[in-house]
Amino acid sequence: MRNRYLDLLRAAAILRVIVYHLFGWSWLSIVMPAMGVMFALAGSLTAASLERRPAPQVVTSRLRRLLPPLWLLGLLAVPTMIVLGWAGEKGGEHPLTWWKVAFWILPLGDPPGSELGVDAWEPLWYIRAYVWFIVLSPVMWFVWKKLGPACWLLVLAPFVAIALLDKSGFELPETADVVMWDFVTYGACWVTGFAHRDGRLRKLAPATVVFLAAILAGAALYYQNGHQGEDAWDLNDVSESQSLYSLAFVLLFLRWQPSMAWLPKLRLADRAVTLLNARAVTIYLWHNLAIAAIWPILTFLTVDDLGHLEKPVTLTLTLALTAVAVLLFGWVEDVAAQRRPQLWPDTTAPVRAAGPPKAEAPEPGFTGPVPAGWPEVNRAGEPLAGWGAAGRDGEPVAGRQPAARHQAEVAGATTEKLDLPAGQRPGKTPKKDENSLIPTWWAAKE
Helix, strand or coil, X not given: CCCHHHHHHHHHHHHHHHHHHHHCCCCHHHHCCHHHHHHHHHHHHHHHHHHHCCHHXXXXXXXXXXXXXXXXXXXXXXXXXXXXXXXXXXXXXXXXXXXXXXXXXXXXXXXXXXXXXXXXXXXXXXXXXXXXXXXXXXXHHHHHHHHHHHHHHHHHHHHHHHHHHHHHCCCCCHHHXXXXXXXXXXXXXXXXXXXXXXXXXXXCCHHXXXXXXXXXXXXXXXXXXXXXXXXXXXXXXXXXXXXXXHHHHHHHHHHCCCCCCCHHHCHHHHHHHHHHHHCHHHHHHHHHHHHHCHHHHHHHCCCCCCHHHXXXXXXXXXXXXXXXXXXXXXXXXXXXXXXXXXXXXXXXXXXXXXXXCCCCCCCCCCCCCCCCXXXXXXXXXXXXXXXXXXXXXXXXXXXXXXXXXXXXXXXCCCCCCCCCHHHCCCCCCCCCCCCCCCCHHHCCCC
């Protein structure tokens, strides 16, 4: 079973990206820092894979699932841009340099393109940043696990790097410089995904998380006020503000796991969430081209004077054209994931077996309170709200790691210590978790 809360967050982030690119509303970057959320979710999912498989296999698997949709876009976009005069273009941001075209195959740098084709290549910075995070994740995960209680320093490291870059004015050549800045901007979110996966995030007391989020968000908006870009309150223009605010949002929304029992009751919403997750890469790659096609289509149909209906009509048309792209190109995601190709993914919920669910008796090692907002666990030590070990395609899904199962020995033998939460031991008052950096007076109440 997939974690539907994480699916919902990812779907909301994708929709926010589409609306932002369509209308350019800067306040959306404050309502939801979508890219930070997407990087955090990807970090959690990557950590889940690294727990179960060798690092080279995880990296190749992630790249295999990501790159084929990009290759298909490149096969269509690059020849089209060349035919339309990319080579003779003057003053473009990315003049035709043949060796850089290789970034359409492995985007270690931004895939280049002509000014005429800007809507095809401009959003691809996210794919490039994602590739770098995937490639470096085995090292980051190793360091995270080795640091023990000091692992939270890895979350702080990107902010230290940003401060040093600002202070020193250090720059790399253009291609590498943007890679460096995107990495430090969203690195804290990615690593917080690690904390989400291994359970450290849920161990933080609610007061701690709310306090940290308020401090980070306040610092982000304060900095933005004094370093505004082209659009005064667009956090996307200021890396420092974006990094602080994205982490604040991620801490708040990944610390708790609300019940998603309401989502299946809203059939259209439930299917939309499934669709957006099943075709996330295709939607991201093609939505900008769908937006670019709106006004040519409306002009051709002589209905370009829409008045007060402009926003709902253009949004509807954007979603419709993006759906067409999903039909035409989304099957590549199935091929990349080694699934049977489908023009339209199955968005129906899995059929449950008839009859009431069987009650499961509790086992040793799973007693005690669960942090506020988190579901109880089943016999395998997994939360009941859709936090399973694998998704529909067999890939691990993000969520907390199943606890080790402790079996009592036969009668008369010595019983192992139970792995109780937050440092609690039988017959003793709860103590502060030895792995927590949070002061004792801020520790979660049992």
